[in-house]
Amino acid sequence: MTESGRPRVVIVGGGFGGLYAARALRRAPIDLTLIDRRNFHLFQPLLYQVATGVLSPGDIAVPLRSILRKQRNATVLLGDVREINVEQRYVRTVEGLRRDFDVLLVATGARHSYFGHDEWAEHAPGLKTVEDATEIRRRILIAYEAAEQEADPARRRAWMNFVVVGAGPTGVELAGALGEIAHETLRGDFRRIRPQRARIYLVEGLERALPGYPEDLSEAARRTLRRLGVQVRTGTLVTHIDEEGVTLGSGEDQRRIDARTVLWAAGVQASSLGRQLADATGAETDKAGRLVVEPDLSLPGHPSIFVIGDLALYTHQTGKPLPGVAQVAIQQGGYAARAIEAHLDGRRRRKPFRYFDPGSLATIGRGKAVGDFGSFRLAGFPAWVAWVGVHIFYLMEFENRILVATQWAWNYFTRRRGARLITGQPLQPEIKDPA
Amino acid sequence: MTESGRPRVVIVGGGFGGLYAARALRRAPIDLTLIDRRNFHLFQPLLYQVATGVLSPGDIAVPLRSILRKQRNATVLLGDVREINVEQRYVRTVEGLRRDFDVLLVATGARHSYFGHDEWAEHAPGLKTVEDATEIRRRILIAYEAAEQEADPARRRAWMNFVVVGAGPTGVELAGALGEIAHETLRGDFRRIRPQRARIYLVEGLERALPGYPEDLSEAARRTLRRLGVQVRTGTLVTHIDEEGVTLGSGEDQRRIDARTVLWAAGVQASSLGRQLADATGAETDKAGRLVVEPDLSLPGHPSIFVIGDLALYTHQTGKPLPGVAQVAIQQGGYAARAIEAHLDGRRRRKPFRYFDPGSLATIGRGKAVGDFGSFRLAGFPAWVAWVGVHIFYLMEFENRILVATQWAWNYFTRRRGARLITGQPLQPEIKDPA
Numbered sequence: 018m019t020e021s022g023r024p025r026v027v028i029v030g031g032g033f034g035g036l037y038a039a040r041a042l043r044r045a046p047i048d049l050t051l052i053d054r055r056n057f058h059l060f061q062p063l064l065y066q067v068a069t070g071v072l073s074p075g076d077i078a079v080p081l082r083s084i085l086r087k088q089r090n091a092t093v094l095l096g097d098v099r100e101i102n103v104e105q106r107y108v109r110t111v112e113g114l115r116r117d118f119d120v121l122l123v124a125t126g127a128r129h130s131y132f133g134h135d136e137w138a139e140h141a142p143g144l145k146t147v148e149d150a151t152e153i154r155r156r157i158l159i160a161y162e163a164a165e166q167e168a169d170p171a172r173r174r175a176w177m178n179f180v181v182v183g184a185g186p187t188g189v190e191l192a193g194a195l196g197e198i199a200h201e202t203l204r205g206d207f208r209r210i211r212p213q214r215a216r217i218y219l220v221e222g223l224e225r226a227l228p229g230y231p232e233d234l235s236e237a238a239r240r241t242l243r244r245l246g247v248q249v250r251t252g253t254l255v256t257h258i259d260e261e262g263v264t265l266g267s268g269e270d271q272r273r274i275d276a277r278t279v280l281w282a283a284g285v286q287a288s289s290l291g292r293q294l295a296d297a298t299g300a301e302t303d304k305a306g307r308l309v310v311e312p313d314l315s316l317p318g319h320p321s322i323f324v325i326g327d328l329a330l331y332t333h334q335t336g337k338p339l340p341g342v343a344q345v346a347i348q349q350g351g352y353a354a355r356a357i358e359a360h361l362d363g364r365r366r367r368k369p370f371r372y373f374d375p376g377s378l379a380t381i382g383r384g385k386a387v388g389d390f391g392s393f394r395l396a397g398f399p400a401w402v403a404w405v406g407v408h409i410f411y412l413m414e415f416e417n418r419i420l421v422a423t424q425w426a427w428n429y430f431t432r433r434r435g436a437r438l439i440t441g442q443p444l445q446p447e448i449k450d451p452a
Numbered sequence: 453m454t455e456s457g458r459p460r461v462v463i464v465g466g467g468f469g470g471l472y473a474a475r476a477l478r479r480a481p482i483d484l485t486l487i488d489r490r491n492f493h494l495f496q497p498l499l500y501q502v503a504t505g506v507l508s509p510g511d512i513a514v515p516l517r518s519i520l521r522k523q524r525n526a527t528v529l530l531g532d533v534r535e536i537n538v539e540q541r542y543v544r545t546v547e548g549l550r551r552d553f554d555v556l557l558v559a560t561g562a563r564h565s566y567f568g569h570d571e572w573a574e575h576a577p578g579l580k581t582v583e584d585a586t587e588i589r590r591r592i593l594i595a596y597e598a599a600e601q602e603a604d605p606a607r608r609r610a611w612m613n614f615v616v617v618g619a620g621p622t623g624v625e626l627a628g629a630l631g632e633i634a635h636e637t638l639r640g641d642f643r644r645i646r647p648q649r650a651r652i653y654l655v656e657g658l659e660r661a662l663p664g665y666p667e668d669l670s671e672a673a674r675r676t677l678r679r680l681g682v683q684v685r686t687g688t689l690v691t692h693i694d695e696e697g698v699t700l701g702s703g704e705d706q707r708r709i710d711a712r713t714v715l716w717a718a719g720v721q722a723s724s725l726g727r728q729l730a731d732a733t734g735a736e737t738d739k740a741g742r743l744v745v746e747p748d749l750s751l752p753g754h755p756s757i758f759v760i761g762d763l764a765l766y767t768h769q770t771g772k773p774l775p776g777v778a779q780v781a782i783q784q785g786g787y788a789a790r791a792i793e794a795h796l797d798g799r800r801r802r803k804p805f806r807y808f809d810p811g812s813l814a815t816i817g818r819g820k821a822v823g824d825f826g827s828f829r830l831a832g833f834p835a836w837v838a839w840v841g842v843h844i845f846y847l848m849e850f851e852n853r854i855l856v857a858t859q860w861a862w863n864y865f866t867r868r869r870g871a872r873l874i875t876g877q878p879l880q881p882e883i884k885d886p887a
Contacts, residue, residue: 073510079870080641083868147873148876206517419862435510435514435849438515439491
């Protein structure tokens, strides 16, 4: 308890799970601390639009302090939690700050995983942070600039080959955007190369694109991607990635794609705090490092420690894990808030968490999407309209809604992308003179 | 001449000068190459709004290729020009690309200068690039976060002291924005500190703020700054800057301000290409490295080499150098285009360049500005409305106008700043626990 006599609730992570939990606790008589290493909440489902030059980082990020400003029971703390002490009930940040808790909620999510090939990371960036997005944007734009300057045809080709690894929603969205960049956005921008001649490969180990969706939607996505010039290679494993390109398959089926731009959308792994928490509590984890949680989202044997979102493995509803999407985290955040209140009141919360699946939407390009709503499915323009509506609705601030809507309208009518900045590292000095 | 038989014009620099020259040459029968090390034109007068969290970089940057897409005589080249060979008439980029020219226009502008104290750069960033702006934004926001976490009162105070060096338009705009951030934007965002208690110092070596403006406007600016909580110290020299703060004056008058955030808006120096060009052509330079140009903006004795914008020193109109503002560069770009055409036609251009001064506007905060239009002066809200109109007008793309207008309206009515992202380096690990 604090001086105020109110129980201390610490939430680690200001993503969808942590933030929605914090907001759902706004009327609780507690001392709430939300700790995140970033000062903003990021609307991750639109991050690929930053990576592909439609939106700016500021459009999809809202300061956590702004969101919780009027919530008097809440304190926001900027810090990178590295230590969780379950016995003595405190967390500590790498900056040296310690916070004691009576109840802990961990919602630190996941980062991308290279399946044991961490050396691929530098050649095939994934998309989790704002910095990832601006780095991917830089690589895509630099590739065309380098191709324009490159005299050697084989090397020019390698700059104009793009490989996206993994055909889940993020991979499909990235590949679709790459197709649009080549065929629409950059049309006419160059004098020596024709951006339309870029080749975009979408590589997936499983047998179809959007493996989590019904088969007919996978097929619809594949057709749309093909029209955008994307070559979809399903049932194909990536066996090697280096600076020059990727190797697909092995043995006789082995194939090489020379590509200077490779994007990783294949796998995720739970945040490293999960491992620590598992060691300290004896909780089980799956291969991806997610923690197996109880029906009330607490850890087994630790009724005051909750884990939600991408860090949690919840199988009590269907026997299969819930997917790692924003909706699951949002609903778990709301449930966890009620569970925390019940726990602090000494009540037992009996009703297990139940995920209400509002349906899934994946966009493939301008005016095109697929949607799976269980009883009915959508493809094409109606699905895209639904996608636009849902994403605008969930943006936190009114200002962001206006900004995002403006830029989507701009992109829809002009096919341009306004945020095509190359920032950070300049062009590689290895490019040779074509003259 | 090229294969096409058309003369080759190379423009180095895609700022206001180079870009407006390129556009003014759109109907000329030439092969035009615009070389810039960035892929975008930056609307620099609004860069301080990125540094202070109102706008995103993408809002004030437009890809050069986008702007010149339909101009068929123009090629955009991404590259950092490091070598100008006046004898053999070529330029070469650090990436190794060489471009021959018949006519050369150099408009590479200026960067900030620390008057021989380059060691101050790391403690007092200046504001010239997008990266500068996001770095300054990071420092401002981190300062409040660190203050919130700091237990020691003296150290907390140092985090809440802000020093802006130089009270020209940029310094005044930055200091005004810092005042608004403290008193309006962050109000209520923190739990331990009160952002309103931040102290903002604006230090100027000359006797008044906005030394380039009439005295009554300097006075108006000073009053407005004071109302925003900014302490203006004129006639005060900065003699030392380190990580802990700044030293003002020397001898008995010496004074120390402990401040963890120091911003540099004091001096500029011509881009380093100027030095090279001076050595190669024998052109004179002033203390700031600007090249003395002829009445037609060419270099003395080199009628096919033109220098404009912040890199040029033009004294033929009033005997005094023209100011380093966007309007001068824009008008010189247009004039240079005509002079280049005349030169290529073998005509002598007799009429010297004349700057038409449309007036100067500096904004100090939300709804406040000062304007000097020669015959009449404005201060307060009317000046601010004029400032808003002029800046929206000069933004290159319709989309940017909408985005900037939206965010200004948002800021005006809510006093919030939407783009408050801390990106790049996280919080310094040296912060100690206040608990």
